[in-house]
Each structure stands twice: as C-alpha cells, then as structure tokens.
Amino acid sequence: MVPLKRLFTSTLGRKYLMGASGFALVLFIVVHLLGNLTLYTGSGDAINTYAAKLDALGIGKLILELGLGLTILLHVVTAIQVTYSSKVARAVQYDAPKSKGGPTKNTVTTRNMIITGLVLLVFIVVHLIQFRFGPKIEDGYTANVSGVMVHDIYRVVVETFLDIKNVIFYVGSMFFLGFHFRHGFWSAFQSLGMLNPRWSKPIYCLGFIIAILLTVGFLFMPIYIYATQGGAQ
Numbered sequence: 001m002v003p004l005k006r007l008f009t010s011t012l013g014r015k016y017l018m019g020a021s022g023f024a025l026v027l028f029i030v031v032h033l034l035g036n037l038t039l040y041t042g043s044g045d046a047i048n049t050y051a052a053k054l055d056a057l058g059i060g061k062l063i064l065e066l067g068l069g070l071t072i073l074l075h076v077v078t079a080i081q082v083t084y085s086s087k088v089a090r091a092v093q094y095d096a097p098k099s100k101g102g103p104t105k106n107t108v109t110t111r112n113m114i115i116t117g118l119v120l121l122v123f124i125v126v127h128l129i130q131f132r133f134g135p136k137i138e139d140g141y142t143a144n145v146s147g148v149m150v151h152d153i154y155r156v157v158v159e160t161f162l163d164i165k166n167v168i169f170y171v172g173s174m175f176f177l178g179f180h181f182r183h184g185f186w187s188a189f190q191s192l193g194m195l196n197p198r199w200s201k202p203i204y205c206l207g208f209i210i211a212i213l214l215t216v217g218f219l220f221m222p223i224y225i226y227a228t229q230g231g232a233q
C-alpha cells in the first residue's frame with residue numbers, strides 16, 4: 001500500500017490514483033449506457049423520467065456531478081503525470097548506449113492511451129456543452145410525463161443527432177472510447193497491483209469484450225436516431 005501523503009507525489013501513488021479513478025469512470029460509463037438504453041424505446045418518456053428522477057435528487061445530484069468532475073480531473077492529471085515520468089525515465093535509460101530500432105510496444109501503447117484519452121476529453125467537453133448545459137426547461141424544452149412537467153432531454157438528444165456532423169463526431173469518438181477502454185481496463189488492474197499473471201490474459205479479454213459492448217451500445221444511439229429521423233416520435 002502507498003502511504004497517503006505519497007499518493008499524490010510518487011509515481012506509484014499516482015498510478016494507484018489513475019487506476020482507481022479509471023475504475024470509477026468505468027462504473028459511471030456502464031451506468032450511463034444502461035440509462036441511455038431507454039433511448040431505444042423510441043419514445044422520450046423513459047429517458048425523460050430517468051432524467052427527472054436524477055434531477056429530483058437535488059443537491060445529491062450536484063454532489064454526484066462534482067464527484068464525477070473531480071474523478072475525471074484526477075484521472076487526466078495523474079495519467080499525464082505518469083506518462084511524463086515514464087518518458088523521463090526512458091530518456092535517462094537511453095542516455096547510455098543509444099537504443100536501436102523503433103519505440104517498444106509499451107511506448108506505443110502508452111502513447112495511444114494518452115492520445116485516445118485526450119480525444120475523449122475533447123468529446124466529454126463538447127458532450128457536456130450539448131447535453132448537460134444544453135437547452136433547459138426555461139428554453140421551452142418541456143415534456144409531460146404522466147401529468148408532470150419535466151425537462152425534455154429527449155428532444156435535446158434527438159435534435160443533436162439529427163445533425164449528421166454530430167452523428168459523425170459521436171460515432172468517431174466512440175471508437176476512441178473503445179480503444180482507450182480495451183487497454184485501460186487491464187492497465188487499471190496492473191496499476192492497482194491487482195494483476196496476478198495467471199489472470200492477465202482473461203482480464204485483457206474481459207476488457208476487450210466490455211470495450212466492444214460499450215462502443216456498440218453508445219455508437220448505435222446517434223445512428224438509430226438519425227436513421228429513424230428522431231425515433232418513433
């Protein structure tokens with residue numbers, strides 16, 4: 001175990017934080033996908049009711065959102081720090097007799113993780129602007145669910161995905177999510193020191209399967225809405 005004060009300052013501690021925050025984000029993404037599956041019902045009622053239940057948590061929702069924001073921040077910052085320190089460590093190693101040949105498999109994977117991660121960060125910022133901070137009840141986005149007036153988040157989603165540019169952006173981003181997740185899931189076990197060599201391959205396969213399910217699950221939402229011109233509204 002890494003002592004608390006070294007958690008934020010040592011490479012090992014930062015790896016722990018990167019792995020733990022990665023796991024928390026996996027949990028969020030899985031719950032988010034399950035909630036969003038209500039979009040496939042073809043009517044806005046299910047997702048609007050789901051969103052209204054979350055809104056009803058009031059301050060509780062705000063606390064969850066702040067926790068999520070901090071977790072994303074922690075994951076990004078520690079990932080950049082860990083990548084930077086392993087780059088410096090490699091540069092020191094290579095200072096002795098210069099290494100021949102191209103980058104190692106590890107270097108390529110790390111570089112891929114930081115690139116796919118940064119693309120996802122851009123995706124999340126755009127996504128939040130469009131959905132979280134998009135049109136609200138005050139802007140006339142209201143729906144009547146069983147006699148109760150709620151925020152019509154379904155209309156926000158549908159209007160977004162009726163624009164082909166957004167569909168392409170979301171579909172493209174979901175491939176980056178899949179690639180990031182495929183290695184990240186296994187890597188989080190390793191960062192937390194939970195990877196028994198015997199379980200390494202099965203865990204990599206599990207990450208691969210979850211990555212495909214997440215990518216496909218999210219990716220078909222914009223396509224479905226665009227193809228059906230707004231579901232069965």
Ligand code: HEM
Pocket residue numbers: 029032036051065068120124127128131132133153157170177218219221222
């Ligand atoms: C087609 C795919 C997706 C759809 C349709 C979708 C839809 C939504 C909707 C409707 C909201 C709620 C906005 C609100 O209630 O104010 C939301 C919030 C959010 N989504 Fe997505 N999402 C998708 C993919 C993703 C992915 C892949 C990620 C992460 C990598 C993500 C991260 C978030 C975050 C961080 C929030 C803010 C949560 C909050 O503050 O309550 N979403 N999304």
